Structures are given as C-alpha cells and as structure tokens.
Amino acid sequence: MQELTHYINGEHVKGTSGRFSDIYNPATGEVQAKVPLATKDELDAVVAKAAEAQVAWGATNPQRRARVMMKFGALINENMDKLAELVSREHGKTIPDAKGDVQRGLEVVEVCMGAPHMLKGEFTDNGGPGIDLHSMRQPLGVVAGITPFNFPAMIPLWKMAPALTAGNAMILKPSERCPSTSLFLAELLKEAGLPDGVLQVVNGDKEVVDAILDNETVQAVGFVGSTPIAQYIYGRAASNGKRAQCFGGAKNHMIIMPDADMDKAADALVGAGYGAAGERCMAISVAVPVGDKTADALIERLVPRIEKLKVGPYTAGDDVDYGPLITKQAMERVKGLIDSGVEQGATLVTDGRDFKLQGYENGFFVGPTLFDNVTPDMDIYKEEIFGPVLSQVRAGSYEEALKLTMDNPYGNGTAIFTADGDTARDFAHRVNVGMVGINFPIPVPLSYHTFGGWKKSAFGDLNQYGPDAFRFYTKTKTVTARWFSGIKEGGEFHFKQMD
Numbered sequence: 001m002q003e004l005t006h007y008i009n010g011e012h013v014k015g016t017s018g019r020f021s022d023i024y025n026p027a028t029g030e031v032q033a034k035v036p037l038a039t040k041d042e043l044d045a046v047v048a049k050a051a052e053a054q055v056a057w058g059a060t061n062p063q064r065r066a067r068v069m070m071k072f073g074a075l076i077n078e079n080m081d082k083l084a085e086l087v088s089r090e091h092g093k094t095i096p097d098a099k100g101d102v103q104r105g106l107e108v109v110e111v112c113m114g115a116p117h118m119l120k121g122e123f124t125d126n127g128g129p130g131i132d133l134h135s136m137r138q139p140l141g142v143v144a145g146i147t148p149f150n151f152p153a154m155i156p157l158w159k160m161a162p163a164l165t166a167g168n169a170m171i172l173k174p175s176e177r178c179p180s181t182s183l184f185l186a187e188l189l190k191e192a193g194l195p196d197g198v199l200q201v202v203n204g205d206k207e208v209v210d211a212i213l214d215n216e217t218v219q220a221v222g223f224v225g226s227t228p229i230a231q232y233i234y235g236r237a238a239s240n241g242k243r244a245q246c247f248g249g250a251k252n253h254m255i256i257m258p259d260a261d262m263d264k265a266a267d268a269l270v271g272a273g274y275g276a277a278g279e280r281c282m283a284i285s286v287a288v289p290v291g292d293k294t295a296d297a298l299i300e301r302l303v304p305r306i307e308k309l310k311v312g313p314y315t316a317g318d319d320v321d322y323g324p325l326i327t328k329q330a331m332e333r334v335k336g337l338i339d340s341g342v343e344q345g346a347t348l349v350t351d352g353r354d355f356k357l358q359g360y361e362n363g364f365f366v367g368p369t370l371f372d373n374v375t376p377d378m379d380i381y382k383e384e385i386f387g388p389v390l391s392q393v394r395a396g397s398y399e400e401a402l403k404l405t406m407d408n409p410y411g412n413g414t415a416i417f418t419a420d421g422d423t424a425r426d427f428a429h430r431v432n433v434g435m436v437g438i439n440f441p442i443p444v445p446l447s448y449h450t451f452g453g454w455k456k457s458a459f460g461d462l463n464q465y466g467p468d469a470f471r472f473y474t475k476t477k478t479v480t481a482r483w484f485s486g487i488k489e490g491g492e493f494h495f496k497q498m499d
Contacts (some may be wrong), residue, residue, distance in 0.1 A: 001031070001032070001033060001034060002032070002034075003036075004023070004033055004034065004179060004180065004183065005036065006038065006042075006046075006200075006202050006203055007183050007186040007187070007200065008049065008200050008201075009197045009200070010190050010196030011196075015037065017037055017038060017039045019036070019037040021034065021035050021203075023035055023176075023179075024177075024326075024327060025092075026091070026324040026326055026327070026363060026364045027092055027313035027315070027323065027324050027364075028313075028360060028363055029328065029362035029364065030362070033180075035176050035203045036203055037176065037203060037207065037208065038204040038207075038208045038211075039211075040207060040208070040210075040211040042208075043202055043204070043208050043211040043212060043215065044211065046202055047200075047215050047217050050142045050169035050171060050198070051141065051169065051217050053169055053196065053198045054141055054167075054168060054198065057164075057169060057195055057198045058139045058141075059167075060167070062116040062119050062165070062167070065164070066112065066113050066114070066115045066116060067193070068164075068165075068189070068192050068193045068194050069165055070113050071191075071192035071193055072109055072161075072189055072192035073106060075188040075191055076102065076106050076109065077106070079184075080103075082184070083102045083181060083184065084102060087101055087102065087152050087181050088314035088323075090178035090181075091149065091152055091177075091323075091326060092313070092314065092325070092364070093276050093277070093279075093322070094314050095317065096318065097275065097323075098153075098314070101151050101153045102153040102154070104444070104447075105151075105154040105155070105158060106157065107447035108157055108158050108162070108465045110447065111465065112165040115162075115166065115470070118166075119137045119166065119470060119474065120137075121134055121135040121137055122134065122135045123135075127480070128482075130482050130483070131481070131482045132482075133479065133481070134478070134479050134481075135477065135478040135479070136477050137474040137475070138475055138477055139166050139167030139168045139473065139474060139475075140219040140220050140473060140474065140475055141168060141169070141217070142169045142170075142217050142219060143168045143171070143221070143222070144171040144173065144212045144218050144221045145159030145163065145221075145222045145223075146173045146212070146222070146223045146225070146233065147159060147174050147175060147182070147223075148224050148225045149177040149178050149326050150280055150281075150326070150386075152174065152180075152181040152182065153181045155224050156185060157185070158451075158465050158469075159222050159464075160172060160189075160199060161465075162465060162470055162472075163222075164189075164194065164198060164199060166469075166470055167474075169197065169198045169200070170198070170199050170200070171200050171202055172186075172199065172200070173203070173204060173208060173209065173212065174201065176203055178326075179201075179203050182201050183201055186199055209233070213233065213237050213242070214240060219242060219243065220243035221233060221244045221246075222244075222464070222472075223247065224246075224247045224464075226248060226384075227248030227249040227384075227456050228248075229248075230246035230248035230249075230458075231246070233246050234246040234460060243472065244459070244460050245458075245459075245460035245461075245463070245464065246458070247412075247457065248410075248453075248456060248457050249410060249412075249456070250281045250285075250384060250410050250412030250413060250457050251285060251384055251412075252282060252284050252285060252286065252410075253284070253286045253287075253401075253404065253405040253408065253414050254268070254272070254286070254287055254416070254441060255288045255289075255395075255402070255405065255416040255417070255418075255427070256287060256294055256298060256416075257398065257417065257419075257423060258290055258293065258294045259419040259420055260294075260417035260418050260439075261419070262294075262297050262298060265298065266301035267305070268284075268415075268417065269284060269287055269302060269441065270305045270306060271441065271442075272284035272415075273285065273287075273388070273390035274322055274368050274388045275321075275322060276322060277322045277366070277387060277388050278385065278386060279330075279386050279387070281413075281453075282413045282435070282442045284390070284413075284415065284441055284442070285385060285390060286381065286391050286392075287390060287393070288404055288405070289392065289394060289395070290395050290396070290397060291394075291395075295372070295392060295394045298392070299349060299370075299372055302370060302390075303350065303370070306368045309321045309322070309368050311323070311357065311365055311367060312357055312360070313357075313360060313363070322388065323365075324360075324366075325364045325366060325387060326364065327364060328364055330386070331364040331387075333387075334366050334385055334386070334388075334389065335353050335366060337385050337389070338369055338389060340378070340379040341379070341391075344378045344379065344380075345375075345378070346371040346372070346373055346374045346378055347371060347373045348369070348370075349370040350368060350369055350370040351367070351369060352366045352367025352368050352369040352388060352389075353366070353367070355367030366388055368388045369387075369388060369390070370392070371389070371390070371392060373392070373394065374391040374392060374393045375393065376393070381393065384410070398423065402430065405433065406430075406431060406433075408455075410453070410455055410457045411432055411434055411453050411456070411457050411458075412433065412434060412435065412454075412458075413436075413437065413444075414433040414436055414437070414443075415439075415440060415441050415442075415443060416437070417439050418438075418439070424438045424439075432454055432455065433455075434453040434454040434457065434463075435453065447466065448466055450464065450467065450469070451464045451466070452464060
C-alpha cells in the first residue's frame with residue numbers, strides 16, 4: 001500500500017509520529033493509501049524552517065516572484081491530466097469536474113502574475129510643507145492554509161498563489177482525505193523556481209491544526225470547511241493574535257419566478273444541485289419556485305432530467321455525471337438526512353438511497369434525490385446536506401421567497417431566475433448573501449474579483465483571491481517624510497555649494 005509523505009524544504013519527507021489516516025477509493029470503498037499525521041513538534045520545526053526561507057523570498061522583488069507564478073501556471077497546464085487524475089482518484093469526482101477544479105485554481109495563479117500591480121502602495125506629494133507620504137505593502141511572514149477535501153486543487157491554489165506571490169512562506173495543511181494533489185503542486189512550484197522551504201505541505205488532523213493556531217510565528221490562517229470548524233479556527237486564531245479568514249457551510253437558495261424560462265431553470269438546478277455529487281459550498285440545495293403553478297411546472301421538468309443522470313466511478317470517463325461521496329460516513333449521513341425528510345413529512349419525488357452500481361457495491365454512492373413540499377423546520381432544510389439532494393420549498397410570493405433566503409443563517413450564494421430586470425435588480429440589492437446569480441445558478445466570481453459569503457458562511461473581514469487576498473496576506477506600512485535640503489546656520493537654511 002502506498003504511504004504518502006509531507007513535503008518539507010523541497011523534499012518528500014516521511015512522517016515520524018507513527019500515526020496515519022487511511023485514504024479511500026470512494027468508488028470501491030477500499031483503502032488505497034495512507035497519509036502520515038504530523039505532531040506539534042513536527043509542525044513547529046517546519047514553521048521554523050519556513051521562517052528562515054521567507055526572509056530571502058520576502059526580499060525578492062515582486063516581479064521575480066510573479067515570474068515563478070508564470071512558470072507555475074504553465075506547469076499546471078502541462079500537467080492538467082495528471083492533476084485531474086490525482087483529484088479524481090482520491091475524491092471520486094469525474095475527470096471533467098476534476099479539470100474544472102484545477103482550472104479555477106489556475107485562474108487565481110494567472111491573476112497573481114500581476115502581483116506587482118496588486119502590491120503597489122500609495123503616495124501623497126506635499127501632504128504638508130515639504131512633507132511627502134507613502135505606503136508600502138509588506139508580507140506578513142509565515143502564513144497557513146487549511147483546506148478541505150471537496151476541491152483538492154482549487155482551494156489550495158486559492159490560498160498558496162496570493163500568499164506566496166505577496167512574499168510570505170506558507171504552511172499548507174490539505175485534507176487528509178485527499179492530499180496527493182497538494183503534494184504534487186508543491187513539486188511543480190519547486191520546478192517553477194520557488195525556493196525550498198517557502199511552501200511546506202504538512203499533513204495532519206486536529207493536532208496539527210491546533211499546533212498551527214498556537215504557533216507564534218504563524219501570522220495568518222486561511223480555512224475552508226464546515227461552519228462549526230470555521231468558527232472554532234477563527235476564534236482560536238484571533239485569540240492568539242492572528243489574522244484569520246474562515247469560510248464555512250452554505251444553504252444556497254435559487255428563486256424561480258413565474259416568468260422564468262422553466263427549461264433553463266431546470267437545467268441549471270440539475271447542474272448546480274447534483275454536480276460533484278453536491279459536495280460543494282456553492283451547490284444549489286434549495287429551489288424556491290414562486291406559486292404552485294411554477295412549482296408544479298418545475299417538478300415536471302426536473303424529474304426526467306434527474307432520471308437521466310448517470311452516477312459512477314471517474315474511470316467510466318465522460319459517460320458519468322457525478323461520482324461517489326468522499327467517505328462511508330458522508331454517505332451514511334446523507335442517507336440519514338433523506339430518512340429524516342421522509343419522516344418529517346416532505347414529499348420524496350426521487351429516492352437515491354438504494355442506488356447500487358454493479359461491480360461497485362461497496363462504493364460511497366447516493367443516487368440523485370429530490371424533495372418537494374419541504375418546510376423550514378425540517379432537518380433537510382436546516383442542515384447543509386453536502387450530497388446529491390435537492391429540496392423544493394414552495395413560496396406564495398416573491399417577498400416570501402426573498403424572506404426565506406434572507407432568514408437563512410447561511411449566506412454564501414444565491415440565485416434568481418426571472419425575465420424581469422426590475423425583480424432581478426431588487427433581489428441583487430436587498431438579499432443579504434455574499435454572491436448573487438441572476439439567471440446564473442453558481443455565481444462563483446471570476447478570479448480577478450473576490451469570493452466570500454456572509455452570515456455563518458464566512459468569518460473574517462476579507463475574502464478569498466482577487467484584491468482582498470493581497471490585502472489579507474500583507475500589512476501596510478505608511479511613511480511620512482520630510483527632507484531638509486540645506487545647512488542650518490544662525491537659524492536660517494542655506495543651500496550647499498555643489499561642486
């Protein structure tokens with residue numbers, strides 16, 4: 001069985017703790033590898049090495065750091081197939097979906113090629129008599145990224161690319177369920193010219209996470225995962241004087257107005273609700289049609305589309321729409337929530353609990369599931385399911401649908417499908433959600449904007465990637481300067497005689 005490593009000081013290094021975590025093939029349920037779990041002592045030693053490496057890297061001019069990103073981006077493109085294979089092998093998502101995972105991370109790398117512009121300070125000439133002011137952005141030092149299982153390439157790239165280009169050293173702690181992609185990305189960064197020790201990949205569980213949060217040298221922490229863990233990391237990091245940006249769970253609603261194109265709305269819901277097996281924080285998990293006529297028309301269109309979805313292993317190629325869930329525990333949790341929806345009175349339109357695939361009977365598969373007549377007091381509405389389950393909540397009016405979205409404790413993403421510009425504009429302005437789609441189901445902003453939710457979906461003042469990332473990974477120093485151009489003689493200034 002394959003035994004993975006950490007990536008420390010430019011080399012693959014075996015763990016010394018003696019503790020390991022199993023990595024499963026989600027399609028078969030079999031253990032395919034094991035990954036070492038670092039101790040606090042291991043982490044502290046790695047941070048010390050990163051701090052040493054950061055000094056020279058932080059002093060390197062931004063244009064040279066950006067050139068490393070240019071080479072890194074080219075290497076990602078060259079190794080797209082291998083990266084997608086690594087993602088799919090450990091996560092289970094289809095190859096096209098895995099390539100999308102890599103591509104959205106690559107786009108952030110491409111933006112970081114323009115880091116010299118992002119890192120420019122400000123200047124005020126003659127702010128007072130003979131006084132000039134200027135500011136500069138300087139790296140924090142050593143920072144950390146703690147990333148989830150559901151996007152093994154994209155989110156590590158969202159963290160490492162701006163942090164490194166800003167001149168920091170980074171400790172990356174990927175999910176122990178699918179760490180191989182991060183380890184390979186570290187190899188590519190070395191090939192691109194990143195000095196050894198500037199990026200350290202340390203595998204681990206809560207012990208190493210707590211060690212990161214408590215280490216005095218680590219100046220900032222970025223996290224993506226569930227809301228309870230996001231709150232925990234944000235609180236502990238802040239109490240230790242660190243910057244933190246922690247992104248949590250979601251319960252994304254899509255409102256469908258009576259004037260919407262129902263076929264396009266149904267297509268959007270199928271892709272946004274069931275793509276990647278629903279394991280993404282921007283998945284649409286709640287459809288909110290306005291009026292019973294709209295709701296009935298939507299169900300009529302959704303069912304045949306859902307029944308055509310093909311579920312299987314990534315090795316089946318383009319013939320599969322989505323794959324298994326990440327673990328057996330995840331599968332059992334999703335099935336348990338489906339059970340609760342039935343028990344609490346929702347109408348189960350399509351049932352994916354008994355899905356079995358010949359030859360993959362032990363895989364972590366759940367078939368596409370659709371509920372109608374869901375109400376806000378039900379568990380399937382209140383909890384983030386993180387599986388291929390779509391709930392339809394019927395609303396009597398636009399205001400009722402809007403209130404439903406706004407009253408939800410999560411605020412990651414939302415969408416509205418309508419042909420009316422006034423309704424769309426009102427929705428975009430009033431809804432208290434961080435990312436809004438208009439006739440667009442998964443409104444993940446392009447990489448030169450910024451990604452971030454509201455309410456219990458995000459903790460911290462700054463978002464991921466885009467300009468906010470460079471603000472997060474740097475500190476601003478402002479200099480107020482006055483230069484005396486003469487020699488003081490008898491209380492007067494006289495210009496020097498220049499030879």
